[in-house]
Amino acid sequence: MNFRVLTQRMFLTLALALVATGVLAAPPSYRLAVGGLACPFCAYGVEKKLSALAGVERLETNIEDGSVIVTMQDGMTLDEASARRAVKAAGFSLRTFEQVPPGALEGQ
């Protein structure tokens, strides 16, 4: 292995490590489908209960499809049982809960 190939491989390894680090550092996001959500005044209660959960960084509600995107703080995760309890406490029903793949929200 000559010096040029070695340098190329080192750069490639470094680049992959940086990309991987960036991806891993991206805070996890979750898409919650909330059943029964049909007016702006209702959205307030759902957002208030979800934002009170530990580690929640940001919420984005889309009333047209009844979804709430929950973005967590770095290193924090959201479990489905907690999300279900919060939505129930707001008076609504959690229909689906899924983690959003990293990068899927970019450009939205």
Added chain:
Amino acid sequence: MHTVLKLAMSSLSLAAAAAWGAPITFNTALPVHEGGYVWREQLVFMQSADDPTPARRDMQVTGLVSVLGYGVTGDFALFGMLPWFDKRLDMRMGEQDLSRSQSGVGDLTVLGRYTAYQYDAPGRTLRVAPFLGVKAPTGEDDAHDGLGLLPPALQPGSGSWDALGGAVLTYQTLDFQIDSQVSYQANREANGFQAGNRWQVDGSLQYRLLPRRLGAGVPAFLYGVLEANLVHSAKDRANGISDPNSGGTTLFITPGLQYVTRKWIVEAGVQIPVSQDLNGTALETDYLFTTGFRINF
């Protein structure tokens, strides 16, 4: 006179029960989130001046109703309603014009509402919620003026502990909302007077006028509102004797507008009596104007 005020007050109290976004003149089955509050202030003005009798009675009632709703759980909410009234009655007695008036805090109503049935789907919900409450005699019921003790209809409070209950159904979608309610209020005697018991059937349609198309996020909604209230009051009893000039049935139609955001609602409507079948010389209602706001916190 008793009848007109009782009908007006029923409109005031039941409208006030609607602390949540939805109907203007009665309750809804939509939830108050656990640990959260909804505060509502409602200004109501009632006019009754179309008296065919020689007394030419002219009655005006202004009410400011404060409501606080609290979500005990996502299914169970408590509501407290406290009105403030300014009542004025002008009439002619013989050759003299008389004017009697009184203002003050009225009776406190506390009610609990439980969501007994709930079906949630994407963008729509169907709920049924029975409610039960009590009206406490917190308002003054022995107010006097220069002519002596004011009649019960002019007193801010009734002096009696009364019970009320009913059930409300709500079907809400992103485009429209329908509410329907059946309620009953059983009144007790105080100071020798017992207001007739009252039942009421209500319906409401709220249709989203704006935005025409929903975009991303949570846009504010402008609803066009059309409501109907069928109110029946039994005859009052004074010292055990039924008053033939009290009680009856009125059908109100209420067109209105409601602007709904995440945090607050502003609304206004006019209750127009389209049919009044009252007993004896009971004074009919001309109209009720209601406006107010609600805040989520």
